[in-house]
Amino acid sequence: MSLPFILFFAFAVIAVAGALLLILAREPIHSALSLVLVMISLAALYLLLGAEFIAAVQIIVYAGAVMVLFVFVIMLLNAGMEERTNWSSIAKYAGVPLGVFLLLELAHWMARAGPGVGIANGAARAANTAVSTRALSALLFQKYLFPFEATSILILIAVLGALVLAKRDE
Amino acid sequence: MEFITQHPVLVVSLVKIAVLMFVMLTVLAYLSWFERKIIAHIQSRWGPYYVGAHGLLQPLADGVKFLFKEDLTPPASDKFIFLLAPFLALTLSLTTLALIPFGPATVYILGHETRLVVANVDIGLLALFAITSMGVYGVALAGWSSNSKYSLLGGLRSSAQMISYEVSLTLSVIGVVLVANTLNFNELVNSQSGYYWHFLPRWHIGPQFVGFLCYFTSAIAETNRAPFDLPEGEQELVGGFHTEYSSFKFAMFFMAEYANMITVSCLATILFLGGWLSPFPERWTVLQYLPAVSLFALAAYLAYDTVKHMRGLARIQLAIVTLLAIGLGALCLAPAVMPVIQGPFWFLLKIGLLMFFYVWTRSTLPRMRYDQLMSFGWKLLLPVSLLNLIVTSFWIIWPLLRAR
Numbered sequence: 001m002s003l004p005f006i007l008f009f010a011f012a013v014i015a016v017a018g019a020l021l022l023i024l025a026r027e028p029i030h031s032a033l034s035l036v037l038v039m040i041s042l043a044a045l046y047l048l049l050g051a052e053f054i055a056a057v058q059i060i061v062y063a064g065a066v067m068v069l070f071v072f073v074i075m076l077l078n079a080g081m082e083e084r085t086n087w088s089s090i091a092k093y094a095g096v097p098l099g100v101f102l103l104l105e106l107a108h109w110m111a112r113a114g115p116g117v118g119i120a121n122g123a124a125r126a127a128n129t130a131v132s133t134r135a136l137s138a139l140l141f142q143k144y145l146f147p148f149e150a151t152s153i154l155i156l157i158a159v160l161g162a163l164v165l166a167k168r169d170e
Numbered sequence: 171m172e173f174i175t176q177h178p179v180l181v182v183s184l185v186k187i188a189v190l191m192f193v194m195l196t197v198l199a200y201l202s203w204f205e206r207k208i209i210a211h212i213q214s215r216w217g218p219y220y221v222g223a224h225g226l227l228q229p230l231a232d233g234v235k236f237l238f239k240e241d242l243t244p245p246a247s248d249k250f251i252f253l254l255a256p257f258l259a260l261t262l263s264l265t266t267l268a269l270i271p272f273g274p275a276t277v278y279i280l281g282h283e284t285r286l287v288v289a290n291v292d293i294g295l296l297a298l299f300a301i302t303s304m305g306v307y308g309v310a311l312a313g314w315s316s317n318s319k320y321s322l323l324g325g326l327r328s329s330a331q332m333i334s335y336e337v338s339l340t341l342s343v344i345g346v347v348l349v350a351n352t353l354n355f356n357e358l359v360n361s362q363s364g365y366y367w368h369f370l371p372r373w374h375i376g377p378q379f380v381g382f383l384c385y386f387t388s389a390i391a392e393t394n395r396a397p398f399d400l401p402e403g404e405q406e407l408v409g410g411f412h413t414e415y416s417s418f419k420f421a422m423f424f425m426a427e428y429a430n431m432i433t434v435s436c437l438a439t440i441l442f443l444g445g446w447l448s449p450f451p452e453r454w455t456v457l458q459y460l461p462a463v464s465l466f467a468l469a470a471y472l473a474y475d476t477v478k479h480m481r482g483l484a485r486i487q488l489a490i491v492t493l494l495a496i497g498l499g500a501l502c503l504a505p506a507v508m509p510v511i512q513g514p515f516w517f518l519l520k521i522g523l524l525m526f527f528y529v530w531t532r533s534t535l536p537r538m539r540y541d542q543l544m545s546f547g548w549k550l551l552l553p554v555s556l557l558n559l560i561v562t563s564f565w566i567i568w569p570l571l572r573a574r
Contacts, residue, residue: 056296064303075314
């Protein structure tokens with residue numbers, strides 16, 4: 001019952017609750033805020049794994065920039081409440097059992113894999129495997145330099161695409 | 171008692187958090203007094219004068235007013251988010267103060283030796299940016315959930331401004347990180363020790379002057395202060411995103427704005443102005459008496475004012491403040507306190523200077539129009555920060571390239 005154990009389960013429960021709220025909420029802004037909650041709990045789980053840089057960057061990039069844009073879009077488009085529909089028969093009778101079966105299969109393979117228990121028991125902290133920013137950056141800019149540069153060009157293409165799409169026709 | 175001996179780190183952290191919260195909330199309240207007094211004196215008037223001696227009880231009166239005002243909620247608003255937004259804004263602003271180191275010394279709390287910081291994180295700078303980048307939510311959600319045109323426009327403008335200037339804020343800081351080669355706040359301050367030619371302190375404002383200008387301008391825009399405060403300009407948008415908020419929720423936005431100002435000023439002192447380092451050489455040990463001497467000088471001025479100008483209740487109040495100042499000055503002379511108070515004294519002095527600069531620009535400069543504001547941020551500050559980053563990188567790597 002060590003502190004990493006309690007923290008792991010607390011943040012895991014918050015992440016799952018946020019994900020459920022994301023699909024079940026009626027107002028789109030509530031869904032967006034629950035996705036922010038999921039991002040933050042993922043950052044906390046990264047911290048428990050010893051990846052401090054990734055945790056901080058997860059909050060800066062995902063929770064602080066990407067989700068802000070989601071929230072902007074929802075506000076500007078004034079998306080209304082979701083309509084209540086009767087699910088189609090296939091979804092009701094075959095969907096839920098198939099979803100449960102998928103979850104059971106995932107749980108089976110994860111239990112066989114094993115490292116999750118170690119993380120929950122603070123194995124990452126005990127083995128002192130916290131990756132420093134210095135080590136991460138040495139790896140990123142020396143060994144994986146080409147993928148890094150290729151990704152940045154990909155992002156540039158995305159920005160150019162957005163500019164072209166948003167340009168007004170003159 | 172066993173709890174304290176079994177979990178010393180937890181209890182000590184709780185004590186530090188309690189002290190920090192108490193001090194910070196008082197400082198936030200009196201920052202409003204400070205701002206009103208300085209703006210008033212720049213405009214040739216007195217500001218708050220009658221509520222306590224020299225208006226010193228004005229923040230208390232404002233607090234009582236905020237608590238007892240009617241708490242309105244717009245009828246068609248999203249109630250959960252309407253409640254959430256001010257809490258989010260204030261909580262995030264106050265959380266960042268846990269990362270800031272106030273001094274180099276170690277103190278003994280409950281028998282446990284600890285430094286003057288609540289959380290000494292290795293990636294302190296990155297964690298601070300993570301928390302401040304979430305601050306956009308408070309403003310955006312407040313504007314949207316008020317269900318009013320003014321609020322929505324103000325909220326959207328304000329959050330767009332905040333995310334725009336956040337980019338140049340972080341870029342202007344990376345130059346300092348390159349020079350100091352670390353993200354930890356303690357290391358950043360320690361890398362600024364030493365002197366050029368034995369008397370000029372080796373603060374990062376020297377080699378990174380352009381970075382400092384970019385940083386401070388972005389900080390003023392990020393905290394929505396004048397001259398970048400169109401989103402909350404009274405003449406244009408009534409109140410902007412906090413139009414529909416009353417009573418304590420409005421006070422929370424108010425406090426959140428001041429807390430943001432304090433946070434960016436703390437960051438500016440740590441990164442550029444040498445944090446808790448004194449600008450004078452270390453050998454001048456007589457300067458150890460400076461906190462006590464300055465408090466005694468303040469007490470002397472207050473005593474003169476009490477005797478010469480104050481009458482009645484204000485006289486008694488100011489006499490009490492004088493005695494408080496004398497007491498604090500005597501405390502700073504105590505041998506246990508004197509080495510510890512040096513760091514925080516210089517830190518608070520530098521933050522006070524930056525706060526004064528904030529208030530000075532508010533009362534002097536006219537407001538920028540929104541499109542001017544956005545084009546300034548994207549077309550001027552961002553290229554200048556990038557240029558600063560490129561020049562700093564070349565400056566650092568040039569000796570290594572030449573040696574090849």
